[in-house]
Amino acid sequence: MQIFVQGLTGKTITIDVEEDNTLEVVRRKIQDKIGVSSDEHWLLYGATVLNDMCTLAQHHITREATLHLRARGRGGRLSVGFEFADLQQPREVALGALGPSWRVLRDGLNFVGPCLSSTCEARLQVVAMKVGMGRCDVARALRQFNHCPECNACVVISGCILYACEWEFRGCKMDEETETVVKGMQPTSSALLFSGLGSDRRCWWSYLEITAQRL
The missing domain is CATH 3.10.20.90 (Phosphatidylinositol 3-kinase Catalytic Subunit; Chain A, domain 1)
Structure with missing residues (x-):
């Protein structure tokens, strides 16, 4: 074709x-x-x-x-930006509500998005891709961590979940000139979801780094 x-x-x-x-x-x-x-x-x-x-x-x-x-821009970043969760509308997620094995979280950063495989048990369901602790360049990670934990097929990453960590977002949106830095702490009692599902929950980033550190 x-x-x-x-x-x-x-x-x-x-x-x-x-x-x-x-x-x-x-x-x-x-x-x-x-x-x-x-x-x-x-x-x-x-x-x-x-x-x-x-x-x-x-x-x-x-x-x-x-x-x-x-x-590719400096350090392998996309020079024209990429789409990801807006990070402005997080919500707490009770751990008991996370469901099946493909949503099991790792301490720190976890990317989330729907599995695209037509044969996977998690088909079109939101799955969690474990990243963990440390600094993560999101533009690069969108290619590295977009595999379903159930079937290893591609996943369209829409957002992220933070769990049991101190965290920091550092980035710049395409329509803004100043860098945005947001910090927080997420205890072990719940997880913090930035879903990115729905056009009103996504935006274009020039660059974005997410850092997770142990409590």
């Missing part, structure tokens, strides 16, 4: 692919066609940063879909 790729200059190219091609293979095909090294760009489908290890089918990319090429 054929798909379209809009390049860094706005020019759109056509490439021949198979549904079971991984995004790593697709990126190599783009490199062969336009000469841009695969190490110098990201691929997006809509607002989703695509994972090299996932296939086109796992990302629900079909015939004549359009992918977007975006340059």
